[in-house]
Amino acid sequence: MSLHQTLRNLSPAQQVGAMFVLVFGLLVIASLTLFLLSMREHEDVQAQQAQSERIQDLSNLLRTSWALIFVFWVAWLAGDITRLVLFALGSFFALREFLTLSPTRQGDHRSLVLTFFAVLPLQYFLVGTEHFNLFTVFIPVYVFLALPVASALANDPVRFLERNAKLQWGIMVCIYGMSHVPALMLLDFPRYDKQNAFLVLFLVLVVQTCMVTQHLVARYRPKTPVAAQISQSFTWHSWGWGMAAGSLLGAVLAGITPFVPGQAFALSFVACAAGSLGHLVMKALKRDRGIPIWRGQRKSVTGAGGMLDRIDSLCFAAPVFFHSAHWYFGL
Numbered sequence: 001m002s003l004h005q006t007l008r009n010l011s012p013a014q015q016v017g018a019m020f021v022l023v024f025g026l027l028v029i030a031s032l033t034l035f036l037l038s039m040r041e042h043e044d045v046q047a048q049q050a051q052s053e054r055i056q057d058l059s060n061l062l063r064t065s066w067a068l069i070f071v072f073w074v075a076w077l078a079g080d081i082t083r084l085v086l087f088a089l090g091s092f093f094a095l096r097e098f099l100t101l102s103p104t105r106q107g108d109h110r111s112l113v114l115t116f117f118a119v120l121p122l123q124y125f126l127v128g129t130e131h132f133n134l135f136t137v138f139i140p141v142y143v144f145l146a147l148p149v150a151s152a153l154a155n156d157p158v159r160f161l162e163r164n165a166k167l168q169w170g171i172m173v174c175i176y177g178m179s180h181v182p183a184l185m186l187l188d189f190p191r192y193d194k195q196n197a198f199l200v201l202f203l204v205l206v207v208q209t210c211m212v213t214q215h216l217v218a219r220y221r222p223k224t225p226v227a228a229q230i231s232q233s234f235t236w237h238s239w240g241w242g243m244a245a246g247s248l249l250g251a252v253l254a255g256i257t258p259f260v261p262g263q264a265f266a267l268s269f270v271a272c273a274a275g276s277l278g279h280l281v282m283k284a285l286k287r288d289r290g291i292p293i294w295r296g297q298r299k300s301v302t303g304a305g306g307m308l309d310r311i312d313s314l315c316f317a318a319p320v321f322f323h324s325a326h327w328y329f330g331l
Helices: 003-009 012-038 045-077 080-100 106-128 132-153 160-186 197-220 236-256 261-288 307-328
Strands: none
Touching: 012 045, 045 080, 045 197, 080 106, 080 160, 080 307, 106 132, 106 160, 132 160, 160 197, 160 261, 160 307, 197 236, 197 261, 197 307, 236 261, 261 307
């Protein structure tokens, strides 16, 4: 019997147990391996420094993986309201981090208040109350028209287009994109009742696997960067390996989804492409704001704990994955 059929034949409770053992088992093994590697010492000072940098680099990746998986399991165990609050808080801190990188003017305060205390909670309210059609257009239609009006009424035309574009971009990534993760619970697949939380786990695993693989290949098998002024680690070679790893994992995990392996592979490919390329876009935005590198800093740049670094790929992948599944299956 194939792994796909084995997972498919398990009860939801058994699938939860199997995923818990698999995911946390792999993370524990990776953590122990990293700890043992950090105990090695070199007589050569340069070799020791290079090893320390590699260990720090891998530790950052591992911490991000632990954080994403931990949030998923907390969201799984929590009730619907608590789950929405968790993701809303993620959007709040990510947007706070994004806007801290772009200084605002007095004329933006009205729009910022509306964003944090009206747009953000209302978007998640629409998700929680299952207003399927409205939550997908609320931000790109209504909010994108309303916020510039609020800014215009503040009577400050200085860099008006730049300021509003910055705010709208932050809302699109940090609120709209992130809200599509819990929105996966709304997709009504036949014979897949009350198992949609597995779609969230599926999305997190394939996207994070793609990003980790891409980073490791770029780190240890460096090639010529595609956009050197934006990212030294993004190469077609590393990107291809990351896409392959994430997509193949998706096919393997098809048994916990409503998809057959071929569909799971295709949807994973789409999600990984959106997540990895979205991460590149966010790097370009950071370079534009004059921050060449965040990785390895002991203190976050903005005080938000580096939230955006942890979830940026997921914010791009979630809406693409959601709408691709919705369109393909006619839900």
